[in-house]
Amino acid sequence: MHRLDTPIGRWTAAVLAHVGLVVAWYLFVELGQVPKFVMPSPQATLDALLNPSYEWGRNIAVTATEIFGGYLLALVVGVLLALLFTWSKPLEALFLPLLVTLNMIPKVALGPLIIVWFKYGVFPNTLMAFAIAVFPILLTTARGLREIEPELLDLVRSLRGSRWQLFTKIQLPGALPYIFSGMKVAAILAVAGAIVGEFLGSDKGLGYLMLQVQVTLDTPAMFMAVILITLIGMTLYGLVLLLERLLVVRDARVT
Amino acid sequence: MSAPATPGAAASGAAAGGGEPFIRLAGVRKVYRTGGREHLAISDATFDVMPGELVSLVGPSGCGKSTLLKILAGLHPHDGGTVRIGSASHPFDPGRDVGMVFQQPLLLKWRRILENVLLPAEILGLPMAAARERARDLLALVGLAGSEDKYPYELSGGMQQRAAIARALVHDPRLVLMDEPFGALDALTREKMNLELLRIWREAGKTIVFVTHGISEAVFLGTRVVVLTAGPARMADNFAVELPSPRTLDLKTHESFGAYTRRIYRLLGME
Numbered sequence: 001m002h003r004l005d006t007p008i009g010r011w012t013a014a015v016l017a018h019v020g021l022v023v024a025w026y027l028f029v030e031l032g033q034v035p036k037f038v039m040p041s042p043q044a045t046l047d048a049l050l051n052p053s054y055e056w057g058r059n060i061a062v063t064a065t066e067i068f069g070g071y072l073l074a075l076v077v078g079v080l081l082a083l084l085f086t087w088s089k090p091l092e093a094l095f096l097p098l099l100v101t102l103n104m105i106p107k108v109a110l111g112p113l114i115i116v117w118f119k120y121g122v123f124p125n126t127l128m129a130f131a132i133a134v135f136p137i138l139l140t141t142a143r144g145l146r147e148i149e150p151e152l153l154d155l156v157r158s159l160r161g162s163r164w165q166l167f168t169k170i171q172l173p174g175a176l177p178y179i180f181s182g183m184k185v186a187a188i189l190a191v192a193g194a195i196v197g198e199f200l201g202s203d204k205g206l207g208y209l210m211l212q213v214q215v216t217l218d219t220p221a222m223f224m225a226v227i228l229i230t231l232i233g234m235t236l237y238g239l240v241l242l243l244e245r246l247l248v249v250r251d252a253r254v255t
Numbered sequence: 256m257s258a259p260a261t262p263g264a265a266a267s268g269a270a271a272g273g274g275e276p277f278i279r280l281a282g283v284r285k286v287y288r289t290g291g292r293e294h295l296a297i298s299d300a301t302f303d304v305m306p307g308e309l310v311s312l313v314g315p316s317g318c319g320k321s322t323l324l325k326i327l328a329g330l331h332p333h334d335g336g337t338v339r340i341g342s343a344s345h346p347f348d349p350g351r352d353v354g355m356v357f358q359q360p361l362l363l364k365w366r367r368i369l370e371n372v373l374l375p376a377e378i379l380g381l382p383m384a385a386a387r388e389r390a391r392d393l394l395a396l397v398g399l400a401g402s403e404d405k406y407p408y409e410l411s412g413g414m415q416q417r418a419a420i421a422r423a424l425v426h427d428p429r430l431v432l433m434d435e436p437f438g439a440l441d442a443l444t445r446e447k448m449n450l451e452l453l454r455i456w457r458e459a460g461k462t463i464v465f466v467t468h469g470i471s472e473a474v475f476l477g478t479r480v481v482v483l484t485a486g487p488a489r490m491a492d493n494f495a496v497e498l499p500s501p502r503t504l505d506l507k508t509h510e511s512f513g514a515y516t517r518r519i520y521r522l523l524g525m526e
Binding site for chain 1: 325328329330349350351353355357358359361363364365374375377378379406407408426434
């Protein structure tokens with residue numbers, strides 16, 4: 001048995017927890033004789049993948065495109081806007097309070113409007129993922145860029161450092177941990193945004209598929225769709241964590 | 256101001272021998288204005304610093320000692336009096352000739368120690384190969400040889416402050432300004448750092464202005480002590496400290512050491 005405070009111990013515990021959940025699920029369904037349309041067994045859920053009419057590959061690709069597309073757009077726009085605000089005080093004074101208000105809008109409520117404006121399909125759903133993911137990135141980045149110790153500012157000023165040097169050598173690398181903490185929150189939200197978009201109006205994607213199979217009470221396919229959506233989200237989150245590990249020194253990470 | 260009861264007071268002003276002072280402050284005054292109200296931060300600051308001296312600025316919070324340091328660094332303008340640093344034959348460049356150390360080490364968490372020390376050299380655009388060489392030498396000087404590739408979080412507070420001192424020296428400034436650099440350290444580490452600073456000062460041969468609210472620290476380190484008082488903010492005393500050199504911790508039990516500290520306590524109304 002590995003100790004839990006070693007890396008191997010923690011990995012083992014994580015795998016065990018996941019396997020344990022599947023086992024509990026299996027036992028619950030088998031021993032409880034739960035009907036398949038209420039809760040399918042793990043095996044039945046896997047079997048749903050064999051139904052070719054569900055076009056799993058295409059639907060995965062569509063949903064993943066919406067999630068990753070919306071997320072990347074949110075990352076670029078969020079960081080750029082935050083940079084703009086740190087470079088221009090009037091812009092920040094004017095737009096940051098506005099953005100805090102806009103952030104209060106339940107982005108899900110924008111869904112019907114987005115459909116009115118952009119019809120339905122991959123693009124409006126990408127926009128939903130974007131709308132919901134952009135705020136945490138923008139707000140944490142703006143905050144990270146502002147968090148600079150006044151004495152560090154004195155140090156750079158005493159050396160007659162330029163604004164650009166202050167930005168590249170201190171502000172931006174200092175903001176990186178904040179950007180990542182926003183990116184992690186945004187990764188989870190982008191998945192929700194894309195799926196809600198597909199629920200509200202679309203003709204492809206895993207969320208769309210879920211509504212289709214709901215009608216026929218194909219619960220195993222619904223379970224499978226949820227698992228696949230989760231896996232797409234975990235892939236995105238994992239990539240963000242990996243990037244953070246590469247770019248941010250351990251002590252500086254915001255958790 | 257004079258308080259003749261103290262040994263060494265008569266010799267004030269001649270600590271580093273004759274010659275022209277490196278810094279000359281005369282009647283320096285600074286007023287902050289907030290919401291129409293004026294707040295006097297410094298007045299009557301008049302003292303000279305000879306090249307190579309280590310001058311302690313001591314006083315309670317709000318006496319303007321940090322403000323004075325910022326004026327010397329060229330970060331704040333002053334409202335009255337004159338500040339002259341350097342000489343016509345050897346002019347002072349406030350951008351290149353000032354090194355700063357603060358109460359917090361303020362190392363950049365994402366940079367290794369060597370890269371942290373190199374920051375001023377990068378900002379000033381100095382030739383990096385030579386600066387790197389110098390940074391390594393300085394890290395050895397402050398007792399951090401072997402820590403070049405560590406990250407700040409891997410070092411203790413005292414060691415981080417040593418790195419901050421190396422950073423303040425990397426561009427070879429003529430003047431090093433220290434704002435309560437050991438104020439955040441525990442008492443034992445602080446005493447150790449005091450000895451280390453004296454050694455670094457002797458070896459690096461810099462002029463240092465050292466701000467502290469520690470009275471015994473001010474006397475122990477300074478070749479000269481400038482006492483500032485708060486409410487009203489003004490300079491209350493300026494005297495040379497004549498203690499045997501090199502200074503060791505047992506000097507603190509020395510009779511004249513006690514006389515110097517008593518002199519400061521009296522000025523600050525604590526005796």
